[in-house]
Amino acid sequence: xDDRIILHIDMDAFFISVEQRExxxxxxxxxxxCGSLSRSVVTSATYEARPYGIRAGMxxxxxxxxxxxxxxxxxxxxxxxxxxxxxxxxxKKYTPLVEVASIDEAYLDITQSLVLFQSSLHxxxxxxxxxxxxxxxxxxxxxxxxxxxxxxxxxxxxxxxLVVIQKGDVEGILKDLPVSKLYGIGPKLTEALNSxxxxxxxxxxxxxxxxxxxxxxxxxxxxxxxxLGLDDSPVVPFDDEGDAKSISHSVTLExxxxxxxxxxxxxxxxxxxxxxxxxxERFYGKRIAVTxxxxxxxxxxxxxxxxxxxxxxxxxxxxxFEIFGSISHPKPIRLLGVGVSQLKKEWCQLDLxxxxxxxxxxLKAMDRVNERFGDWTLTWAGLY
Numbered sequence: 166x167d168d169r170i171i172l173h174i175d176m177d178a179f180f181i182s183v184e185q186r187e188x189x190x191x192x193x194x195x196x197x198x199c200g201s202l203s204r205s206v207v208t209s210a211t212y213e214a215r216p217y218g219i220r221a222g223m224x225x226x227x228x229x230x231x232x233x234x235x236x237x238x239x240x241x242x243x244x245x246x247x248x249x250x251x252x253x254x255x256x257k258k259y260t261p262l263v264e265v266a267s268i269d270e271a272y273l274d275i276t277q278s279l280v281l282f283q284s285s286l287h288x289x290x291x292x293x294x295x296x297x298x299x300x301x302x303x304x305x306x307x308x309x310x311x312x313x314x315x316x317x318x319x320x321x322x323x324x325x326x327l328v329v330i331q332k333g334d335v336e337g338i339l340k341d342l343p344v345s346k347l348y349g350i351g352p353k354l355t356e357a358l359n360s361x362x363x364x365x366x367x368x369x370x371x372x373x374x375x376x377x378x379x380x381x382x383x384x385x386x387x388x389x390x391x392x393l394g395l396d397d398s399p400v401v402p403f404d405d406e407g408d409a410k411s412i413s414h415s416v417t418l419e420x421x422x423x424x425x426x427x428x429x430x431x432x433x434x435x436x437x438x439x440x441x442x443x444x445x446e447r448f449y450g451k452r453i454a455v456t457x458x459x460x461x462x463x464x465x466x467x468x469x470x471x472x473x474x475x476x477x478x479x480x481x482x483x484x485x486f487e488i489f490g491s492i493s494h495p496k497p498i499r500l501l502g503v504g505v506s507q508l509k510k511e512w513c514q515l516d517l518x519x520x521x522x523x524x525x526x527x528l529k530a531m532d533r534v535n536e537r538f539g540d541w542t543l544t545w546a547g548l549y
Contacts, residue, residue, distance in 0.1 A: 170285045171400060172273040173307045173315035174256065174292065176249075177324035179269035180209035180495065183248055184238045186301045196236040199225050200495060208240055208495040212324060221493060242496050245269075246463050248300060255295050259288050264400045267492050268465070270319075272312055274400035289327055310335075313396035316348045335394040339366035347391050357381070358388075366392045401452075401470060412448065413456075413504030414438040421460040421497035428498060432489060433482045435503040440478035448508040449474035453484040456502030457492065464500070467492060474509065481505060 176182070180198040185191045195214035199205040207228050210219045217232040229235055249268045256263045259282065262274035275288055282288050289306045296304055307318020309330040317338075318328035330338060344366055345355040361380065363369050369392025378385030390396070414435045422428065432455075443450060454468035467488050475481060485503045 169274060169276045169310060170279070171309055171312050171315040172275055172285070172289055172292075173309075173312065173319045174271050174273070175305050175307075175316075175319040175323075176252070176269040177303045177305060178209055178211055179249075179302075180240060180245055181211050181238065182209075182302050183245055185211070187244075188238075191236060191238070194236060195219070195232050195234060196238060197225075197228060198238050198240045198495075200240060208493065240495055242459060242461050242463055245495075248302075252296060252300060252302075255292065255299065259292065262400045262402055264402060266467070272315065272400045286327075286329060289329075293325075293327065311394075311396040312398055312400065313348065313391060314394050317342075317346060320346070336367075339370065339392070339394050342366045344369055344392070349391065350388075366394070368392070370394075399470065401468060411504055411506035411508065412439050412442050412446075412450070413454070413502055414442075415456060415500055415502030417458075417500045418498065421499050423494065423497045428489070428501065429486060431501050432485050432503060433478070435501060436482035436485055437478035439503055439505055440476055440481055443476045443505060443508070448505075449476045450481075450505035450509075451475075451507040452505065453481060453488065454502075454504040454506065455485050455488045455492075456500070456504070457489075457494070457498055458500035459494075459496035460499050461496055462499070463496075465492070466502075468506075470507065 181191070181196055184196070184198060191211070193213065195211060195217065197207045197210040197214055197219060199207055205225050206221075207219060207223045207225060208221055210221070210228075214228075214232055214235055217228075217235075219228045219232060219235065225237060229237075245268060253263065253265060253271060256271055256273055260273050260275050260278045264272040266272060275282075275285060278288060279285065282291075285308045289308050293304060293306060296302055303325040305319045305323045305326040305328075307315040307321070307328050307330065309315040309318050310332050314330050314335065318330050319326070321328045342365060343355075344350050344358050344363060345352070347366060350358070357380070358364070358369065361372075361376070363372055369388060372389065372392070374386055374389045376385075377388050381388060416431060416435065418427075418431065451472075451474055452468055452470045454466055456464065456466045458464040469484060469488055471484065475484075481503065
């Protein structure tokens with residue numbers, strides 16, 4: 166699938182850039198958007214603020230301590246979502262294959278669009294020009310054979326960058342690139358890789374897969390592929406319905422919240438509800454979706470297509486929690502939903518290397534206990 170041409174568009178300091186557009190006096194100064202002006206966290210900071218170490222997720226108290234002249238601006242999420250909606254409309258002029266990764270970034274598969282447009286570089290530059298002209302904002306774009314490399318490209322030259330990674334350039338680019346620069350390899354995984362002598366993507370690509378699999382389990386082979394710059398994940402349009410059949414559950418919370426422990430618990434409960442229905446109807450699924458409604462009623466969904474079939478609530482939760490963690494949450498959350506689609510009956514081909522029958526019998530036994538004695542009589546330890 167690496168004969169594709171993928172674009173990753175990442176808006177530059179999106180929230181605060183929108184505020185600068187509305188209030189030009191903020192330009193050229195250390196400034197940040199936050200949830201409130203008292204006790205809150207930074208959701209977006211200007212590039213002038215970043216040399217002080219100010220990043221999204223930092224408390225406003227810590228941000229002011231590091232940078233006393235920092236200007237704090239209370240966020241207006243509806244303003245950002247309206248702007249994002251117009252930007253996504255621009256992107257869809259070039260291809261229907263637009264995957265909304267978050268409120269300020271998207272992937273485009275433009276492989277078939279080259280019939281209508283001059284080149285991938287022309288498309289990328291045209292998108293940048295239109296966003297600048299119509300929204301007075303800048304973005305950084307990576308153009309590459311797959312999503313992993315396109316995401317890397319958009320981060321290599323910020324702000325207002327445009328990086329094209331050709332297939333023949335991949336080995337040279339990754340050779341000395343720190344593994345932490347690849348999307349999906351966070352601080353803890355970086356530390357674990359460093360501990361076995363893997364510091365660069367080049368080293369990761371050459372490292373024995375058997376050793377990676379022994380240390381990191383099922384993601385070992387994926388890490389090896391990442392070190393080589395390989396990624397066959399498709400661009401999934403936001404409005405792609407996939408198979409008609411899907412199973413989902415959602416819940417409106419008793420109060421809007423940003424409490425990570427509570428939200429994690431709700432995600433696990435929803436995943437268990439979905440998996441129970443799947444087992445009742447004898448379905449396995451491959452596509453996991455998480456739906457989030459914020460306190461201002463803006464509703465956002467993000468999905469992920471997996472390489473294997475699953476019906477376990479714990480497996481669904483692990484994927485849903487990973488999706489949830491990949492999204493920035495500038496507002497308290499009002500509603501959460503988890504869904505599974507691309508469903509097949511039990512006769513579908515499954516992973517031959519898993520002890521599937523034993524696992525399924527355990528899950529069905531849990532279902533019988535919970536149906537008799539009430540929800541959550543038996544559940545996974547991580548729920549409490």
